Amino acid sequence: MSEKLIEIDDRDGIVRLTITRPKALNALNSAVLAELEAVLTDLEKRDDLRGVLITGAGEKSFVAGADITEMREKTPEEARAFAGQALRTIKRLETLPVPVVALVNGFCLGGGCELALACDWAVASDNAVFGQPEVLLGVIPGFGGTQRLPRRVGPAMALDLVTTGRKIDAQEALRIGLVNRVMPQAELEAYADELTKQLSGNGPLAVRGAKQAVHDGMDQDLDSALALETALFACCFAGEEQSEGMSAFVEKRKPNF
Numbered sequence: 001m002s003e004k005l006i007e008i009d010d011r012d013g014i015v016r017l018t019i020t021r022p023k024a025l026n027a028l029n030s031a032v033l034a035e036l037e038a039v040l041t042d043l044e045k046r047d048d049l050r051g052v053l054i055t056g057a058g059e060k061s062f063v064a065g066a067d068i069t070e071m072r073e074k075t076p077e078e079a080r081a082f083a084g085q086a087l088r089t090i091k092r093l094e095t096l097p098v099p100v101v102a103l104v105n106g107f108c109l110g111g112g113c114e115l116a117l118a119c120d121w122a123v124a125s126d127n128a129v130f131g132q133p134e135v136l137l138g139v140i141p142g143f144g145g146t147q148r149l150p151r152r153v154g155p156a157m158a159l160d161l162v163t164t165g166r167k168i169d170a171q172e173a174l175r176i177g178l179v180n181r182v183m184p185q186a187e188l189e190a191y192a193d194e195l196t197k198q199l200s201g202n203g204p205l206a207v208r209g210a211k212q213a214v215h216d217g218m219d220q221d222l223d224s225a226l227a228l229e230t231a232l233f234a235c236c237f238a239g240e241e242q243s244e245g246m247s248a249f250v251e252k253r254k255p256n257f
């Protein structure tokens, strides 16, 4: 049997996915993307899912991009199909109804950066390197980078990165808002454990609603988005979570969601 390209570690509904192609710095080829999509298909069906963390195997790289060796000989039609496969897979990761967090443990380039951009937020090890170096290869980002990067860091910084192809370190990624936190690589594991505890302790439907409000609201004008928030807020009062959460506060105990 062939080795798994996506390792899965499930801790009470918080699922850690590890892209495992360390010899190629976890570069995304069509086999990795197909396996990731199959994993996401399973995750989408799970009512008990509470969070997803995604990282790369080894200590050197999150994902060093789309696989250049595989892309090299592609025709325009094949390139379009490859980009389509990646866009579809990344979108499915982005639209999982639970928080999706990138643990960026090293190189985060090209398609790797685009994968991280589809996550709700990212934390990085202090040795992480980010960039959209596609122009150095004679192409442009094709896994969503020209669209998600300006939405996250603003158009001027996105244009700087996609037209120069320059690489930035973790501190600059933090300063421009590409990642939320930077820490020594040895602390990423503890962060993941802490996040797992936090997400497991919160009301699962409330967490899903909060993500939905942010994501869906971003595509709407402010008044419509605020109406969406109100609708989702009111929905919380129809289930048991709100009553348990507020009763626990009044009774000075931990909620049991």
Ligand code: HXC
Binding pocket: 023, 024, 025, 027, 064, 065, 066, 067, 068, 069, 079, 082, 083, 107, 109, 110, 111, 112, 133, 134, 137, 140, 141, 142, 143
């Ligand atoms: C295929 C890759 C790869 C990639 C690294 N490798 N990145 N293979 N695709 N994106 C392979 C190398 O060929 C090498 O294999 C092994 O991983 C180790 O890499 P080295 O280069 O020897 O390591 P190092 O000298 O430390 O340099 C690390 C690096 C460099 C700076 C990350 O590998 C690099 O520049 N990689 C390419 C980064 C990049 O341009 N990414 C964007 C790709 S385009 P061997 O067999 O020699 O040991 C993209 C477009 C998306 O993502 C849209 C498409 C539609």
